Each structure stands twice: as C-alpha cells, then as structure tokens.
Amino acid sequence: MRGRTIGNAQVENIQLVAADASEALEVTDLRVEFRRGDRMRAVVRGVDFTLRPGRTLVLLGESGSGKSVTARALMRLDGAGANVSGRVGFGETDLLGLPEPVMAGLRGSAIGLVPQDPSGALDPLRKIGKQIAEVLIRHGAAFSPKEAKPQAAELLARVGIPDPPRVLDALPHELSGGMRQRVAIALAIACRPRVLIADEPTTALDVTVQAQVLELFASLCADLKVALLLVTHDVGVARAIGDDVAVMYAGRLVEFGPAREVLDAPAHPYTAGLLDAVPTPGVARGTLRAIPGRPPSPDEPGLDDRCALAPRCRFATAACSEHRPPLAAVGPGRLAACDVVGGRVPRTAPEPEAAAETSTDPTTDAPLEVLS
Amino acid sequence: MPAFLARRILYALPILLGVSVVVFITIKLIPGDPVSTLLGPSATPAAKADLTARLGLNDPLPVQYLHWLWHALQGDLGTSLAMGQPALTLVTKAFGNTMVLLVTALVIATIGGVGFGLVLALRPKSLLARLVGGASLGAISIPQYTVAMLFLLLAVESKAFPVGGMHSTGATGVGDLASHLVLPAVAAALTPMGIVARMFSVAVGEVLAQDFVTNMRARGVRQPAIVRHAVHNALPALLTITGLQVGYLLGGVLFVETIFSWPGIGELVYQAISTRDMALIQAGVLLSAVLLVLVNVVVDTAHAAVDPRVRAA
Ligand SMILES: Nc1ncnc2c1ncn2[C@@H]1O[C@H](COP(=O)(O)OP(=O)(O)O)[C@@H](O)[C@H]1O
Ligand code: SF4
Ligand SMILES: [Mg+2]
Numbered sequence: 001m002r003g004r005t006i007g008n009a010q011v012e013n014i015q016l017v018a019a020d021a022s023e024a025l026e027v028t029d030l031r032v033e034f035r036r037g038d039r040m041r042a043v044v045r046g047v048d049f050t051l052r053p054g055r056t057l058v059l060l061g062e063s064g065s066g067k068s069v070t071a072r073a074l075m076r077l078d079g080a081g082a083n084v085s086g087r088v089g090f091g092e093t094d095l096l097g098l099p100e101p102v103m104a105g106l107r108g109s110a111i112g113l114v115p116q117d118p119s120g121a122l123d124p125l126r127k128i129g130k131q132i133a134e135v136l137i138r139h140g141a142a143f144s145p146k147e148a149k150p151q152a153a154e155l156l157a158r159v160g161i162p163d164p165p166r167v168l169d170a171l172p173h174e175l176s177g178g179m180r181q182r183v184a185i186a187l188a189i190a191c192r193p194r195v196l197i198a199d200e201p202t203t204a205l206d207v208t209v210q211a212q213v214l215e216l217f218a219s220l221c222a223d224l225k226v227a228l229l230l231v232t233h234d235v236g237v238a239r240a241i242g243d244d245v246a247v248m249y250a251g252r253l254v255e256f257g258p259a260r261e262v263l264d265a266p267a268h269p270y271t272a273g274l275l276d277a278v279p280t281p282g283v284a285r286g287t288l289r290a291i292p293g294r295p296p297s298p299d300e301p302g303l304d305d306r307c308a309l310a311p312r313c314r315f316a317t318a319a320c321s322e323h324r325p326p327l328a329a330v331g332p333g334r335l336a337a338c339d340v341v342g343g344r345v346p347r348t349a350p351e352p353e354a355a356a357e358t359s360t361d362p363t364t365d366a367p368l369e370v371l372s
Numbered sequence: 373m374p375a376f377l378a379r380r381i382l383y384a385l386p387i388l389l390g391v392s393v394v395v396f397i398t399i400k401l402i403p404g405d406p407v408s409t410l411l412g413p414s415a416t417p418a419a420k421a422d423l424t425a426r427l428g429l430n431d432p433l434p435v436q437y438l439h440w441l442w443h444a445l446q447g448d449l450g451t452s453l454a455m456g457q458p459a460l461t462l463v464t465k466a467f468g469n470t471m472v473l474l475v476t477a478l479v480i481a482t483i484g485g486v487g488f489g490l491v492l493a494l495r496p497k498s499l500l501a502r503l504v505g506g507a508s509l510g511a512i513s514i515p516q517y518t519v520a521m522l523f524l525l526l527a528v529e530s531k532a533f534p535v536g537g538m539h540s541t542g543a544t545g546v547g548d549l550a551s552h553l554v555l556p557a558v559a560a561a562l563t564p565m566g567i568v569a570r571m572f573s574v575a576v577g578e579v580l581a582q583d584f585v586t587n588m589r590a591r592g593v594r595q596p597a598i599v600r601h602a603v604h605n606a607l608p609a610l611l612t613i614t615g616l617q618v619g620y621l622l623g624g625v626l627f628v629e630t631i632f633s634w635p636g637i638g639e640l641v642y643q644a645i646s647t648r649d650m651a652l653i654q655a656g657v658l659l660s661a662v663l664l665v666l667v668n669v670v671v672d673t674a675h676a677a678v679d680p681r682v683r684a685a
Contacts, residue, residue: 007541075590075592076608077586104592104594105592106590106592106593107589107591108590108594109592112590113587113590113591115583115586115587115590117583119583120582120583120584120585120586120587121583121584122584122587123584123588123601123604123605124584124605125604125605126601126627129459134591134593134597135592135593137593138593138594138597139592169454184587187591188591190591217568234527309384
C-alpha cells in the first residue's frame, strides 16, 4: 500500500514536469555492463538519444549490437547482474536514480513496453480481461475489475481487435500471434504512457500482420502523442515507421538522423552495409555489397580505442584502427561516427579488388547477419 | 470436463483388471498352505482334502481367478477366516482410518511443501532457505519408517503425545483424535514434504524465468501479484508432484500404522499376514491398489481442471 502511494505521487509530479517539455525521454551517456565471472563486459558503451512526443525513433542494428539491452535499461529491466550508468531523464527525473518501488510505479504507466514475442507477453492461464484489469488497477486507472472491464474493452477496440468482449474472455492461447501482439500493445498503452518502447514488435509475426501492426503503432504515436522507441534489425521496418533512425553497432550509435535521409543517403559505412544487405527488387543478389565478417563480441579488447567496424569496413584506413571517431555532426540534424567517408558513403558498385577479395575468400564471404 | 473424466476412467479399467490379476497371483505365491494354517498341525489329511476342495483350491488357477473376481465385483471378498467377518467389512472400516491418516499427512506434506518450496524459490539466499534446503534434504533421505520409530521414542520419553492407537479408551472427541494423529501423520508426511518443497521450488523457479514474468514486471506488476501468477502457473506441476507423493505416502502410512498401532489397512494386513488370513490380505491389497489408481484419475482430472491446455490434449 505504501509503495503505491509513493509511486503514484511521484508519477504525478513527473508527468506535471514532463507535460510541457518537448522531450519525453532524454538518454545521456547510457552504459550497461554485465558481470561475467570477475570481469565486466560492456554491452552498451555510451549512448545518447532523445524521444519526443508523437515521434518515432527507430533503433536499428544487427543482432547482438546491444539494442534490446539499451531498451530494457531505459526501464531498468536488465536484471540484477546489470550495471547501468548514465542518465535517463524523464522530465526533471533521472530514472536510473529512482528507488525501485517508484520505478515500478512508472513501468506500465509512464513507460510501456511491447515485447518481441507476443506469446511471452501474457500469463498463459489468465483471461485477457483479467490481465488488462490487473494493470489498470495497479496504476490506479480503475479501482475494481468491474470498473476496469469497459476500459479494457475500449483498449482492445483501440488496438483494432474485433469483438472485444469475446477476447476479454479468452485465454492467450486462443488468440493468433497478431491478436496477441495487439493485446500486448493494449496492455502497454493501457495507462496512457508518455513513452512506448517496442523491441522487435513485428519480428515474430507473419509479413501481412507485420504491416498492420506497424500501422497501428504509427496511429498510436500520432493520436496519443506517445514517444515511441522502436527497436528493429529490419531496414524495411525502419523505413516504414521511423521519424528518426539511430543506427547501433557494437554498443554505440554510429549514425543518427531523420529516417528518410539516413536510409536514402547513409553517412556511415555500417548503415550503408545494412541497406545493402537488404535484397532490393531488380538488383541481382551477387551485386550486393554485404559487409563480410561478424560484429565484434562485447568481450573483444580495444573497442573503445578504434572504430569497431574497422576489420569489416571497405573504407578503413590505418587511422581507423588507431583512434575511435566520435559521433559528430555531418549535416543539419545528422550525426555519424566516421571521419573517412566525409558524411556521405559513396554508393557505387564495389571496387573490383574488393569484389574479387570477398568472392574468393570463403571466410570473409559471409553476408551481413541481420537475423535477430 | 465430463468427457475428460469419462475418458480417464475408461483408461483406468484395464489397469484395474491388471492389478486384480497381480494381487491374485501374488497371494498365490506367498509360501505356506492356508489349509494347514487354518486347521492347525494336528489336522487329518482327509479334513485337509475336504477343506481344500470346499475352498476351490483344486481348480485351475484361471478358474480360481475368475471365480474370485466374479465375487469381488459383487463386493464379496471372502470371509476373514481368523475373525469370522466378511473381509470387505473389515477392510472398509480400516480403510476409513487409513484415509484419515493419509489425508492428514497429505495436507501437511502439501501445505508444508508449498510453503517451504516458495521460500526456496523466492529467497534462495536467505538463512531460512538454507535451513529449509538442508532439512528437506534430510527429510528426503530418511525413510518414513525410521522417522516413525524416532517419533515413537520421543513420544514415549516426553509423554507429550499418545504413542499409539486412534482414540484413548472411551474418548471419541476430535481433539483426542487430533492428538493421536499428530505423530503418525507428521512421520508419514515428512519425506513427501521435503520432496514437494524441492520440486515445487523448481517448478516456481521455472515459471519465474518465463518471459511473461519479465513482461509483467515491465507493466509494473508488484512482486506479491507476480508470485500469485507464478504459483497459479506452477499448480499443474504441484498436482503432479503431490499426486506422485500419494502413492509414496500410502506406502509410508501403511508402515507407520504398524508402528503407532493405527487401526488402518496397514495394521490390518500386517495382522492378516501373521495369521495367513488370505481373504483379508487379498482384500486389503486389492483395495490399496484400487485406491492408488483412483488417486491417479483424480489427480489427472484436477490437472485438467487447472490447466485448460491439458483438457484439449
Ligand atoms: N543478461 C545479460 N548478461 C550478459 N550479457 C548479455 C545479457 N543480455 C545481453 N547480453 C549481451 O549483450 C549483447 C547485446 O545483446 P542484445 O541487446 O540482446 O542485442 P540486440 O537486441 O541488438 O540483438 C550480446 O552480446 C548479448 O550476449
Ligand atoms: S572510421 Fe574507418 S573503419 Fe570506421 S566506418 Fe569510417 S572508414 Fe570504416
Ligand atoms: Mg534484441
């Protein structure tokens, strides 16, 4: 009972402060390390970004680049073994400094999370209606299951579920994957959060359902003025929904900017590689300039002292292995962490010797791994 | 649900039939000749032959079995030759007493097992969890028989509890029954309680590691509510775990009865064996086996009631 009072009082304060701010969430120098034996492995190595109401920031990168860890760190869900530092500013408040009960009061009310796998979102033995009511009651949006029911039905209707009364009475396994993901979204927006975090929300879904769910996210973002952080490895998803794109590699942002600009004219070789790993209609597979090799493991030494992409980058110079280029402005509203390509990756056919090299050496011929 | 129950009972029928065959044959395999036991060492061969014929012991085994089964199905399990009463009457009465002990022990084992299991699962590093862990390991490795003996010694020494029987002479009250129940029930429950605690803590731990728990935390759901969800999800496992314990518990109870002179089926069969009272042994063992099979049906049905996915399977 005491925890709730503290939590809600705090929530109101925070919302008052944040209500007229143009930032919903301001992330500064976020770092996450995990204890491994007696060493620490740094998985997120200093990330900055800002989420704004009504806008979608896409966090794009290969599997293993630290996107999910970043997303969870914002809600302090990385678990007891994680050491999170930096600042996650929510209005005047640094979420990383809040006592756990207060933070728990913000989860699901001020910040909602939509998980990757909708089958893991719900208690398999509870009816959907009860699970929605649980969240509404937890955060004081309803005082009894009876009172929560019409609200829950309204939420289901809002996320495009036909026949809400039937679904309220259903168990999770009675719904399709797409329906379950809509329910997960309904749960995440149940208490009108200011920030919504979605970690690969369409990856587990059929292609046709993917498009519908993305559309739903876009409309929620616009209607509810929610600030959306959408994590994906899929350039197509980024193009479809992103206002801004932050490209992540080896625990750092390597490029940031308006989605259209970044995806049409990348300023970092890694972004260009991601784009080229996507088969484009009309372009034969053999002409793709996929980046060879694999992303570095977080345990690899020296990742702070050089460009982490150097071993895989076809533009790399000797200097790339000697110092790490900072994320710097390369145009209005655009940032990139490469001081070789000068703000624009040349998008021409691969140089002959590079093509020859990749096709004759089987160890480096592996296409860019984009599966999550 | 009714369809599930019907199906489950249908599956149990062949098992019950098999059980009856095994019981019948086992009794036949027990060394010693019931006729000699009945008539005593001084009986004449003619008298022996006469009784053997009257008991149908000259017929081929399958005939004897069918004969026995036919009567058993009609509730006629023969007459206890030692006590001169129908075996079924004696066994039924003893069964009631055994059930009192069994159910009490089961309740103790389940409640204790769930409580201690939760401590192990939720606060694995606490002092209490370490104590519980050690104690449950101890409980698992000591047979119920030994525990019962130990309790008996303690009871005799401390005089805190009655050491045998179900009621003090002349008394019939619930309080009196309860004080007689404590030692045998706890003695029988201890080992299963340890097993339930360990297995239940594993089951709860598995639920807590599932994605939906993380996702509930991401919705701000508090720990007590999360524990409720986890326990609910671990209930099917708990039913299986306790269901398995019932068989073990039944065995333990039968032994414990003989130590605490509890007038149940174990004590009765024990007496019957020492007097070679075949009808009574058969009746006792058969009903124990039937009970076990029925317990399994009940456990499975309860399982289906708790987890709708089982019903569909
Ligand atoms: N709980 C954890 N403990 C230790 N390492 C972790 C943990 N979670 C993730 N990692 C590591 O962090 C890296 C980034 O993981 P993740 O954020 O899941 O990548 P992405 O979501 O971009 O695919 C991986 O190398 C992974 O092994
Ligand atoms: S700094 Fe060098 S290695 Fe890094 S992306 Fe730019 S060119 Fe490639
Ligand atoms: Mg991920």
